[in-house]
Amino acid sequence: MLSGIAEKLERSAAGGWHRLRAAWLALPRYRALAQRRLRRAVTTRRGRVFLTFLLFSALVIAGKLGFGWALLSFLAVAGVMIAMPSEDEILALEAAARDNGDGGPRNATPREQDGWRALIDALPEPAITLDAAGYVMHFNAQIRDLFPNVRTRRPFTHVSRDPELMEAIDRTANARDPIVVDLYERVPLERRVSATITRVSAQSGARGLPAILITFRDQTTTDKLAQMRADFIANASHELRTPLASLRGFVETLQGPAREDPAAREKFLNIMASQAARMTRLIDDLLSLSRVEMKVHLRPTGLVDLNEIAGYVAQTLEPLAEGSSATIEVHPLDTPARIRGDREELVQVLQNLVHNALKYGREGGRVDIRLAREAGKPSRVSVAVTDDGPGIAPEHLPRLTERFYRANVATSREKGGTGLGLAIVKHIVNRHRGDLRIASRVGQGSTFTVLFDAL
Ligand SMILES: Nc1ncnc2c1ncn2[C@@H]1O[C@H](COP(=O)(O)OP(=O)(O)OP(=O)(O)O)[C@@H](O)[C@H]1O
Numbered sequence: 001m002l003s004g005i006a007e008k009l010e011r012s013a014a015g016g017w018h019r020l021r022a023a024w025l026a027l028p029r030y031r032a033l034a035q036r037r038l039r040r041a042v043t044t045r046r047g048r049v050f051l052t053f054l055l056f057s058a059l060v061i062a063g064k065l066g067f068g069w070a071l072l073s074f075l076a077v078a079g080v081m082i083a084m085p086s087e088d089e090i091l092a093l094e095a096a097a098r099d100n101g102d103g104g105p106r107n108a109t110p111r112e113q114d115g116w117r118a119l120i121d122a123l124p125e126p127a128i129t130l131d132a133a134g135y136v137m138h139f140n141a142q143i144r145d146l147f148p149n150v151r152t153r154r155p156f157t158h159v160s161r162d163p164e165l166m167e168a169i170d171r172t173a174n175a176r177d178p179i180v181v182d183l184y185e186r187v188p189l190e191r192r193v194s195a196t197i198t199r200v201s202a203q204s205g206a207r208g209l210p211a212i213l214i215t216f217r218d219q220t221t222t223d224k225l226a227q228m229r230a231d232f233i234a235n236a237s238h239e240l241r242t243p244l245a246s247l248r249g250f251v252e253t254l255q256g257p258a259r260e261d262p263a264a265r266e267k268f269l270n271i272m273a274s275q276a277a278r279m280t281r282l283i284d285d286l287l288s289l290s291r292v293e294m295k296v297h298l299r300p301t302g303l304v305d306l307n308e309i310a311g312y313v314a315q316t317l318e319p320l321a322e323g324s325s326a327t328i329e330v331h332p333l334d335t336p337a338r339i340r341g342d343r344e345e346l347v348q349v350l351q352n353l354v355h356n357a358l359k360y361g362r363e364g365g366r367v368d369i370r371l372a373r374e375a376g377k378p379s380r381v382s383v384a385v386t387d388d389g390p391g392i393a394p395e396h397l398p399r400l401t402e403r404f405y406r407a408n409v410a411t412s413r414e415k416g417g418t419g420l421g422l423a424i425v426k427h428i429v430n431r432h433r434g435d436l437r438i439a440s441r442v443g444q445g446s447t448f449t450v451l452f453d454a455l
């Protein structure tokens with residue numbers, strides 16, 4: 001029996017020694033922790049401590065309190081202020097208590113914790129993790145865009161008040177598959193964000209690992225693209241349907257009542273030819289647009305001189321100008337206006353602009369193509385196409401480069417316009433990393449300017 005007691009004593013002495021040694025070894029860490037906490041406490045409460053100091057100083061100056069008492073009282077009050085844990089620290093202590101409760105599974109090792117946190121940080125989309133009680137454990141930087149006031153160790157209900165999201169988080173407890181909910185925001189911008197809530201079930205079952213992972217994806221751009229695609233298809237088929245319906249009408253007339261009427265046949269065939277030409281133009285424009293769109297990320301590599309292109313475009317459109325008794329004048333630069341670009345595309349840009357100036361300008365009017373050099377780093381070359389036509393009302397200006405947008409639908413249709421010309425111009429200019437500026441005054445005319453980096 002005695003030997004049993006001796007053995008027990010020996011074991012507990014060894015245990016005690018072991019614990020003492022561990023505490024001694026851990027002392028620097030605790031000291032560092034305590035110092036850090038003290039520093040943080042002093043910085044966060046510095047304002048209040050200073051106010052207290054002022055108060056006691058005032059009491060001493062007013063002669064209400066002796067210097068010794070004032071100093072003692074000030075030190076006592078400041079000490080209590082610094083030692084009292086803040087609301088945040090109480091929440092942190094509570095969370096730590098939940099994580100380190102006695103019994104049950106072991107705590108996750110620091111290495112495990114580091115691992116999953118790094119993973120969340122590396123996710124490309126906003127991601128946040130919660131513990132089983134719904135407290136925020138960790139989040140990546142992208143989350144701040146959605147929830148600016150997010151903080152760890154806070155209940156997630158303090159971060160978001162979206163009832164659907166909260167309800168989905170509750171449901172995840174019993175759900176095997178991730179739950180996806182859409183969140184809608186109206187202010188400051190209308191947007192749709194989809195949230196995927198996933199239950200994380202760690203095999204190790206250790207404490208301190210996340211229980212719920214929520215990732216967010218902004219769907220606004222996808223929605224807009226889908227809407228734009230739908231609009232585009234609707235517009236394109238509408239544009240094609242009109243000449244097609246007219247063609248079918250004429251075919252029926254020619255097969256029926258006008259079968260034996262050579263004069264009517266001649267007239268109808270002419271209209272049919274022009275409708276067919278319109279459809280061809282539309283399809284060419286659509287193809288052109290999709291070609292440029294596909295290449296928009298690839299910068300052109302060719303070397304072109306805008307002086308030469310302006311001269312060439314003026315020459316090709318001379319017959320058209322003569323048709324409306326208009327004149328085209330080119331004002332080139334004295335020096336070469338070289339830029340990196342795709343000649344064919346830049347010809348298309350100027351052709352569209354000069355063609356518009358002739359189409360929508362004044363009968364017998366004048367179209368100027370003026371090149372200029374803008375100082376700066378890098379210096380830029382601009383080509384401005386100016387007409388003296390009726391101009392464009394300001395409300396149309398921001399929308400002119402949209403596909404199928406026309407300031408005046410009737411005039412554009414009548415002149416064979418498809419409403420795609422400026423959309424193509426805009427895309428080509430974007431591909432060249434250039435700018436398109438539109439200025440117009442009703443009754444005076446319009447100026448369309450394209451700018452590119454000079455070489
Ligand atoms: N110089 C201009 N003066 C007045 N209005 C213009 C001028 N250029 C363009 N517009 C207006 O902008 C609209 C869009 O021009 P855009 O070149 O995109 O299409 P379009 O000329 O109608 O068709 P397309 O160029 O495909 O044949 C035109 O319908 C017209 O109303």
Ligand SMILES: [Mg+2]
Binds near residue numbers: 352355356417421
């Ligand atoms: Mg046009």
